[in-house]
Amino acid sequence: MVINGFVYNKIIKPYYEAFTGLSKEVWWLALITLINRAGTMVIPFLSLYLTQNEGFSLSQVGWIMTAFGLGSLIGTWIGGKLTDAIGYYKVMAFSLSVAGIMFVSIQFLHGFYPICAGIFLLMAVADMFRPAVFVALSAYSKPENKTRSVTLIRLAINLGFSLGPAVGGLIITGLSYSALFWVDGTTCILASILLLWVLNPKKARTLDEVKNANPKSAYTDTTYWIFFAGLVLFGFTFVQYFSTVPLFYKEIHQLSESQIGLVLALNGFLIFAFEMPLIKYFESRSFSMVENMVIGIVLICLSFVLLIISSWAGILIIGMILMTFGEMLAFPFSNAFAMKRAKRGNQGEYMALYSIAFSVSHIFGHNTGMQFVDRFGFDNTWYLTAGMAALSILFLFILKRRLRSEAVEIEKT
Numbered sequence: 001m002v003i004n005g006f007v008y009n010k011i012i013k014p015y016y017e018a019f020t021g022l023s024k025e026v027w028w029l030a031l032i033t034l035i036n037r038a039g040t041m042v043i044p045f046l047s048l049y050l051t052q053n054e055g056f057s058l059s060q061v062g063w064i065m066t067a068f069g070l071g072s073l074i075g076t077w078i079g080g081k082l083t084d085a086i087g088y089y090k091v092m093a094f095s096l097s098v099a100g101i102m103f104v105s106i107q108f109l110h111g112f113y114p115i116c117a118g119i120f121l122l123m124a125v126a127d128m129f130r131p132a133v134f135v136a137l138s139a140y141s142k143p144e145n146k147t148r149s150v151t152l153i154r155l156a157i158n159l160g161f162s163l164g165p166a167v168g169g170l171i172i173t174g175l176s177y178s179a180l181f182w183v184d185g186t187t188c189i190l191a192s193i194l195l196l197w198v199l200n201p202k203k204a205r206t207l208d209e210v211k212n213a214n215p216k217s218a219y220t221d222t223t224y225w226i227f228f229a230g231l232v233l234f235g236f237t238f239v240q241y242f243s244t245v246p247l248f249y250k251e252i253h254q255l256s257e258s259q260i261g262l263v264l265a266l267n268g269f270l271i272f273a274f275e276m277p278l279i280k281y282f283e284s285r286s287f288s289m290v291e292n293m294v295i296g297i298v299l300i301c302l303s304f305v306l307l308i309i310s311s312w313a314g315i316l317i318i319g320m321i322l323m324t325f326g327e328m329l330a331f332p333f334s335n336a337f338a339m340k341r342a343k344r345g346n347q348g349e350y351m352a353l354y355s356i357a358f359s360v361s362h363i364f365g366h367n368t369g370m371q372f373v374d375r376f377g378f379d380n381t382w383y384l385t386a387g388m389a390a391l392s393i394l395f396l397f398i399l400k401r402r403l404r405s406e407a408v409e410i411e412k413t
Contacts, residue, residue: 032195033153069363072359080351080353081352083135083348096192100192103181103184138339148276151279218346218349218353223341226398231334232357235361235365237389239366289336292330306318
């Protein structure tokens with residue numbers, strides 16, 4: 001009985017309480033995100049489709065993926081502008097429904113340049129959703145719940161990305177790539193229908209809607225640009241765990257694909273099991289959002305240091321655990337900081353810049369990491385990666401000092 005009481009009071013009850021207090025609109029938004037992300041099952045198989053079905057070389061696939069990244073970046077920027085101009089609801093509805101049609105249509109494009117253009121336009125439309133959903137999330141959340149609301153959306157994204165490839169592989173094996181595009185497009189359209197039904201402005205309840213008479217542009221906010229620089233450097237570090245690090249597992253530690261998959265799956269399991277209670281715990285501490293981000297990036301930096309100093313295979317598990325707990329702190333609190341800062345002005349611009357920071361990291365981080373491994377080896381790449389994390393931490397300390405100065409100026413006025 002004592003053990004059962006301890007388990008309930010120390011594990012089950014805190015875990016349950018971490019999910020309480022969020023609005024039903026946030027839960028609906030999480031479900032829409034889950035359907036959308038589970039549906040984007042084309043993405044993990046895109047390179048295979050392009051090489052096997054369309055007969056492109058790896059070099060051509062590389063350029064198509066560059067078009068993918070650029071489309072994502074442009075779409076995020078446009079999505080931010082449109083969110084400020086016409087509102088998050090219309091942008092989300094447009095992005096989901098039109099992207100659904102485009103996912104179905106992309107299979108009918110053939111040839112290098114048509115596919116490059118098609119992928120670019122598809123991602124430009126699909127990623128208009130990103131800044132809009134963050135502004136919506138801010139509006140549907142009480143100020144004290146914003147970080148946990150972000151965490152719930154992250155759980156939906158991670159669960160969707162876990163389900164999507166598994167279902168996508170079964171569809172390809174049992175049916176065809178064509179069926180995959182149809183399912184992908186259909187799920188986007190279903191998500192848009194659910195959005196129109198449950199989050200219609202006439203029904204949905206906003207809890208923290210901001211109306212600023214003289215909105216500040218994110219592009220003139222120097223403090224936010226310091227934050228942006230820190231995010232890009234953090235993103236560069238983070239993406240290595242999904243590009244160069246699996247290669248390190250394979251070439252240096254001789255892990256099989258299934259073993260690599262299990263190590264990477266540990267990331268998703270830990271996030272699903274611990275992120276929400278972890279965020280609730282840190283919210284109750286006296287640390288600021290920026291300080292929580294610093295703690296997270298320090299953990300990620302340490303995970304790369306471990307890869308340098310030890311050749312023991314068990315260090316891979318320890319490194320993944322450190323990276324995951326670092327991710328669980330850095331992402332939600334950085335997102336919450338961006339949403340809080342966005343109240344100063346054009347929220348769409350602020351949230352677009354937040355997403356663009358990671359788009360830049362994806363565009364340059366993967367390729368730079370691969371080139372560095374090829375020319376200088378894994379250890380030197382981990383030195384570079386840890387150095388990028390350290391630079392990110394430096395920018396966050398500069399950000400913290402600048403925020404303190406801003407607070408002093410506000411008190412004076």
